[in-house]
Amino acid sequence: MMQPRLAETLPWQGWRMHTRRDDVQDMIALVAQALASDDTELLYYGFASGDGEDSGAELARELVAVTMDRTQREVVWRFGRCDADPREKSPQAYFSSPVSTPQSGMKVYPEKSPQAYFSSRLLALQSGMKVCPEFPSLASQYPGALWIEREMWEKTGYTPVGHPDLRPILHPEKFLPDPVARGSGTFHLPLGPVRADVTESGFFLFDTIGEQIMHMQPQLFYKHRDMEKLAVGMTAEDALLLAERISGTSTAAHATAFCRAAEQALGYRPSLQNERERMLFGEMERLYNHVHDFSQLASATGMTVAQAQFARAKEELLRLNAEVTGSRYLRGAVRLGRSASVDWERGTERLTAELPAIDRRVRRFLRLLLHTPTFIDRLRPTGIVEREWAKSYGVVGPVARACGLAVDARSDCLRHLYESTGHACMTAEDAFGDALSRFRVRVREWDISLHIVLELLPSLGTSTLVETELSQARGKGIGVAESPRGRVCHVLFCDNGKVVAWGIRAASAWNWPVFGLAAANGNIQTDFPIIDASFGLSYAGLDR
Amino acid sequence: MRAEWLLSGLASGRVTTTYPRQREQELSRRRWNSVPTMNGPCSDTACRECSKVCPTEAITRVEAQRDAALRLDVGACIACGRCVDRCPEGVFSWAEAIDRAEVRKERFISTMEGGADQ
Ligand code: SF4
Ligand code: SF4
Numbered sequence: 196m197m198q199p200r201l202a203e204t205l206p207w208q209g210w211r212m213h214t215r216r217d218d219v220q221d222m223i224a225l226v227a228q229a230l231a232s233d234d235t236e237l238l239y240y241g242f243a244s245g246d247g248e249d250s251g252a253e254l255a256r257e258l259v260a261v262t263m264d265r266t267q268r269e270v271v272w273r274f275g276r277c278d279a280d281p282r283e284k285s286p287q288a289y290f291s292s293p294v295s296t297p298q299s300g301m302k303v304y305p306e307k308s309p310q311a312y313f314s315s316r317l318l319a320l321q322s323g324m325k326v327c328p329e330f331p332s333l334a335s336q337y338p339g340a341l342w343i344e345r346e347m348w349e350k351t352g353y354t355p356v357g358h359p360d361l362r363p364i365l366h367p368e369k370f371l372p373d374p375v376a377r378g379s380g381t382f383h384l385p386l387g388p389v390r391a392d393v394t395e396s397g398f399f400l401f402d403t404i405g406e407q408i409m410h411m412q413p414q415l416f417y418k419h420r421d422m423e424k425l426a427v428g429m430t431a432e433d434a435l436l437l438a439e440r441i442s443g444t445s446t447a448a449h450a451t452a453f454c455r456a457a458e459q460a461l462g463y464r465p466s467l468q469n470e471r472e473r474m475l476f477g478e479m480e481r482l483y484n485h486v487h488d489f490s491q492l493a494s495a496t497g498m499t500v501a502q503a504q505f506a507r508a509k510e511e512l513l514r515l516n517a518e519v520t521g522s523r524y525l526r527g528a529v530r531l532g533r534s535a536s537v538d539w540e541r542g543t544e545r546l547t548a549e550l551p552a553i554d555r556r557v558r559r560f561l562r563l564l565l566h567t568p569t570f571i572d573r574l575r576p577t578g579i580v581e582r583e584w585a586k587s588y589g590v591v592g593p594v595a596r597a598c599g600l601a602v603d604a605r606s607d608c609l610r611h612l613y614e615s616t617g618h619a620c621m622t623a624e625d626a627f628g629d630a631l632s633r634f635r636v637r638v639r640e641w642d643i644s645l646h647i648v649l650e651l652l653p654s655l656g657t658s659t660l661v662e663t664e665l666s667q668a669r670g671k672g673i674g675v676a677e678s679p680r681g682r683v684c685h686v687l688f689c690d691n692g693k694v695v696a697w698g699i700r701a702a703s704a705w706n707w708p709v710f711g712l713a714a715a716n717g718n719i720q721t722d723f724p725i726i727d728a729s730f731g732l733s734y735a736g737l738d739r
Numbered sequence: 740m741r742a743e744w745l746l747s748g749l750a751s752g753r754v755t756t757t758y759p760r761q762r763e764q765e766l767s768r769r770r771w772n773s774v775p776t777m778n779g780p781c782s783d784t785a786c787r788e789c790s791k792v793c794p795t796e797a798i799t800r801v802e803a804q805r806d807a808a809l810r811l812d813v814g815a816c817i818a819c820g821r822c823v824d825r826c827p828e829g830v831f832s833w834a835e836a837i838d839r840a841e842v843r844k845e846r847f848i849s850t851m852e853g854g855a856d857q
Pocket of ligand 1: 797
């Protein structure tokens with residue numbers, strides 16, 4: 196049954212929250228149906244808890260999908276209860292029949308050993324847990340769920356039936372992708388996992404013919420820390436420290452999303468001042484990240500002066516962060532249920548004194564870049580993401596906005612917070628979806644972010660440390676924030692003030708699956724660094 | 740275009756900053772998170788706040804025969820600042836140096852003998 200209730204916490208003010216429990220078949224069908232609409236987006240999809248042992252029995256192995264309808268202003272939590280099927284196949288039968296039909300050329304990998312499966316199953320049955328050996332695949336209808344379901348399958352052993360490309364994803368040390376293209380003249384180039392620069396670990400397998408990239412498969416999860424599981428049993432305050440460390444360059448965004456989820460789950464009432472501070476940290480984070488992306492793009496195109504200048508601006512912004520909050524990467528700035536311990540008078544003074552000078556310099560070099568033919572030529576038709584792909588893969592952030600999709604958490608679910616700051620969702624004018632469009636979106640967002648920072652500062656002068664008490668020990672919450680790379684979403688279940696289950700969807704988790712498509716399709720090998728830089732993906736955010 | 744690049748590159752001159760050894764050198768903010776350090780012994784025998792709030796167990800109270808010593812392992816510290824904020828005696832404060840390198844991991848551990856009133 197639908198149980199609409201008005202969301203009470205500030206970030207969701209005016210939104211309705213529904214909770215629905217269905218049979219897992221119906222649930223997937225309903226989610227897929229909702230996602231067919233342009234206005235609905237998938238915020239979270241996954242099992243409520245990875246292994247279930249530590250959590251309440253009703254959450255164990257329960258499928259959760261949270262969708263957001265931005266015109267109706269409602270969030271729907273859908274739970275798929277998978278009741279044990281009496282006609283259930285024996286584990287042996289399960290393993291002797293093919294789980295999925297792999298795409299041609301894909302190698303079928305050995306699955307979990309039947310013994311392991313059998314014992315985990317027996318354990319589940321003995322402990323009276325409801326088990327769902329398989330569930331209908333959402334990915335068969337919504338490609339955005341492709342990687343998510345591969346991960347779910349590998350973690351729990353539950354099979355998404357109908358998944359078009361079911362391969363292990365979590366263990367690159369054991370399984371690496373196989374080349375797809377064969378025939379004379381094709382060449383397979385593995386790149387990584389150790390790469391130049393300070394890039395995190397990732398493996399890329401290129402299938403090329405001559406210079407052309409025919410196919411590219413990224414393999415990540417070298418940095419998988421299973422954070423969602425680590426946090427189980429922690430207090431929300433301790434888990435916040437983990438949330439800050441999901442991805443260093445999106446610290447404030449993850450901390451904000453986590454706090455919003457935890458506050459909803461535990462019944463804290465954050466004040467407007469509180470939320471304003473978080474918005475400010477979010478924009479400070481965007482500023483240094485965008486300028487870092489400019490620098491990377493300049494480096495990929497050989498514009499060394501611009502690269503050095505943007506790198507300098509980034510360092511100045513990081514030091515500014517440290518002066519205001521005490522941490523270069525804004526750690527510890529966002530707090531649960533209370534204000535940041537920041538001297539805003541001083542912070543305002545420093546920011547208003549230094550930002551305009553940095554801005555002038557950044558703008559000058561951005562203008563120069565946009566008038567440099569060699570730079571533009573390298574970016575123009577490079578790494579195109581088709582609008583259709585962006586929609587069906589649920590792509591977020593500047594990558595989506597470069598395709599002309601107005602996907603921005605600040606203007607859909609957080610609009611009432613950002614309205615007064617003059618924020619506008621910046622889509623690319625040309626909506627070409629290539630590296631240049633992504634660059635242009637970031638250029639426009641640089642202006643907007645700076646504007647928001649300067650707009651927010653005066654309202655922060657009066658820092659009163661409001662401590663709000665938590666009013667409930669049990670509940671679920673969903674928190675959303677717009678990181679420099681796009682929407683991050685945290686889903687949190689708490690019981691007794693402790694984390695029972697936690698789900699993280701970083702912006703890069705939505706963008707990575709489309710990266711391979713953008714890198715193939717008409718690009719040549721030497722385009723890859725540019726595509727890489729223009730996506731600006733975070734490895735740790737996906738790996739978590 | 741080339742001339743403009745050349746000019747703008749030259750116009751910014753040489754930009755260097757000294758590598759800050761002490762945080763005051765570069766950043767005027769006093770509470771700049773580095774790692775905590777202990778200013779003196781803890782005189783509160785009943786309080787266990789710091790070892791309780793430290794999320795990484797970097798702080799432990801070593802219960803010796805008569806007095807309790809504090810043990811701080813900055814190698815395990817994630818600079819969350821809880822000990823600095825919560826200690827009622829002000830035993831912890833942010834260290835002056837912004838970086839620290841040691842050859843052996845054990846060198847990151849420091850201990851402070853128990854309270855004076857024992
Ligand atoms: S700063 Fe945090 S992690 Fe480090 S010792 Fe203090 S409480 Fe522990
Ligand atoms: S050092 Fe401070 S927080 Fe720790 S036990 Fe002593 S008084 Fe308490």
